[in-house]
Amino acid sequence: MGTERLDTEARREQIVQAALGLIARDGLNQLSMARLARQVGLTPSALYRHYESKDAIIEAILSQMRGMLLTNVNVVCRETADPVERLHKLLFLHVKLVRENEGLPRVLLSQEVYAGHPERRRMLYENISAYLGKVAKIIEEGQRQGRIRGNAQPDVLSVMFLGLIQPAALLWQMSEGEFDVTAHVKKAWKVFRETIAVSSGASEQDGDTAPNPQ
Amino acid sequence: MGTERLDTEARREQIVQAALGLIARDGLNQLSMARLARQVGLTPSALYRHYESKDAIIEAILSQMRGMLLTNVNVVCRETADPVERLHKLLFLHVKLVRENEGLPRVLLSQEVYAGHPERRRMLYENISAYLGKVAKIIEEGQRQGRIRGNAQPDVLSVMFLGLIQPAALLWQMSEGEFDVTAHVKKAWKVFRETIAVSSGASEQDGDTAPNPQ
DNA sequence: GTATTATGTGAATAGGCATTCACAAGGAGG
DNA sequence: CCTCCTTGTGAATGCCTATTCACATAATAC
Numbered sequence: 383m384g385t386e387r388l389d390t391e392a393r394r395e396q397i398v399q400a401a402l403g404l405i406a407r408d409g410l411n412q413l414s415m416a417r418l419a420r421q422v423g424l425t426p427s428a429l430y431r432h433y434e435s436k437d438a439i440i441e442a443i444l445s446q447m448r449g450m451l452l453t454n455v456n457v458v459c460r461e462t463a464d465p466v467e468r469l470h471k472l473l474f475l476h477v478k479l480v481r482e483n484e485g486l487p488r489v490l491l492s493q494e495v496y497a498g499h500p501e502r503r504r505m506l507y508e509n510i511s512a513y514l515g516k517v518a519k520i521i522e523e524g525q526r527q528g529r530i531r532g533n534a535q536p537d538v539l540s541v542m543f544l545g546l547i548q549p550a551a552l553l554w555q556m557s558e559g560e561f562d563v564t565a566h567v568k569k570a571w572k573v574f575r576e577t578i579a580v581s582s583g584a585s586e587q588d589g590d591t592a593p594n595p596q
Numbered sequence: 597m598g599t600e601r602l603d604t605e606a607r608r609e610q611i612v613q614a615a616l617g618l619i620a621r622d623g624l625n626q627l628s629m630a631r632l633a634r635q636v637g638l639t640p641s642a643l644y645r646h647y648e649s650k651d652a653i654i655e656a657i658l659s660q661m662r663g664m665l666l667t668n669v670n671v672v673c674r675e676t677a678d679p680v681e682r683l684h685k686l687l688f689l690h691v692k693l694v695r696e697n698e699g700l701p702r703v704l705l706s707q708e709v710y711a712g713h714p715e716r717r718r719m720l721y722e723n724i725s726a727y728l729g730k731v732a733k734i735i736e737e738g739q740r741q742g743r744i745r746g747n748a749q750p751d752v753l754s755v756m757f758l759g760l761i762q763p764a765a766l767l768w769q770m771s772e773g774e775f776d777v778t779a780h781v782k783k784a785w786k787v788f789r790e791t792i793a794v795s796s797g798a799s800e801q802d803g804d805t806a807p808n809p810q
Numbered sequence: 811g812t813a814t815t816a817t818g819t820g821a822a823t824a825g826g827c828a829t830t831c832a833c834a835a836g837g838a839g840g
Numbered sequence: 841c842c843t844c845c846t847t848g849t850g851a852a853t854g855c856c857t858a859t860t861c862a863c864a865t866a867a868t869a870c
Contacts, residue, residue: 387847409711411625415828428848488707497623507770538783545759555707556721569752577791601817629858642818
């Protein structure tokens with residue numbers, strides 16, 4: 383075999399990465415220990431030196447995904463203070479994430495990951511809820527600042543926000559790249575921005591509507 | 597066994613229904629010929645009297661789903677002529693469909709159905725595209741009638757329309773019914789209606805804004 | 811009636827699956 | 841050098857999978 387000995391920490395990382403690649407290419411239920419082992423250049427049994435079971439590997443994948451999503455939120459919150467701009471940046475970071483990591487929606491939306499695993503299902507739901515909660519927080523702040531219209535609930539808008547990407551990502555994957563996610567999301571964002579913007583004119587230009595930055 | 601002899605036409609229908617039920621409960625990759633056979637009260641080998649293979653069964657399921665989606669479009673087009681009301685009704689028919697048929701999103705969004713099947717992938721994509729195309733047609737007509745704002749492309753709005761349901765359906769399934777799809781879609785529709793409505797005041801009431809019907 | 815066709819059964823096949831275990835060899839500490 | 845722990849292998853286990861085939865029985869045609 384390739385048989386380059388690696389310490390378990392590096393191997394674990396390598397295994398998760400390889401798994402994500404395989405899922406991206408062939409889908410989740412095509413992921414087998416044998417294929418995964420071949421991908422990292424090991425024998426199937428060697429995988430058990432680093433992960434207790436296949437389930438443990440999947441859990442590692444889920445954990446990594448949660449990390450990626452929450453990282454995006456942190457990034458946009460650090461980069462800008464404007465709530466609308468935060469949503470804007472977050473949207474396109476999400477698109478980038480999905481484009482560079484096809485395995486992500488394949489796992490998050492597959493509904494096969496948590497078929498017989500109640501705790502895993504609950505964990506996934508709480509991860510997504512956490513993400514949506516942060517989006518809602520951004521929206522809420524925008525409403526307090528008067529930059530986002532107040533006559534819509536933040537949690538409803540946050541789910542609609544997710545709806546800007548999710549169907550587009552699906553179409554993108556289904557069409558094998560034929561459908562242009564980025565182009566669609568750009569246009570959809572434009573509509574959404576006008577939707578959430580306060581009615582008082584300022585639709586295109588960022589201006590002096592926000593008095594205090596923090 | 598249950599062994600009530602049925603002609604192949606009735607059996608085929610019964611098999612597809614049972615498969616949908618199993619998928620709804622346990623997910624697609626838990627669907628096996630053995631389980632399916634037990635569900636309809638037959639032996640696995642008996643299934644091959646009515647379907648050539650497991651793939652053929654899955655294709656029958658996909659075909660049935662396309663039928664359900666397109667039926668909804670036809671229903672709303674027969675029930676009302678108003679484009680906005682058509683979208684409204686279609687949205688809630690879709691919710692009803694998903695709620696009564698959990699297997700539908702589990703197949704349509706699973707990305708596992710078409711993993712190694714290029715033609716099936718293409719077929720699914722064309723089905724969804726056809727559905728979205730019809731939605732876009734409705735929107736386009738609304739724009740011609742002056743009931744829907746013209747400064748957004750119908751195809752973009754149609755994907756956004758899908759985005760009103762899809763993430764909500766996902767959350768509903770993930771939370772095992774805890775997340776209230778219907779309530780969310782109601783609120784999301786309200787926002788979306790205001791988004792697509794012509795800016796000239798008439799947000800709630802149907803008015804006399806449209807000069808020529810065709 | 812008999813012959814034929816449609817629908818069912820049960821056993822068998824061949825392959826993939828996750829997982830385990832006895833063993834080998836590298837690398838570090840003494 | 842010897843020892844121990846870590847990381848690898850390859851074979852084996854038991855289970856589940858889709859599919860096939862020889863055979864049985866119900867219904868239908870003549």
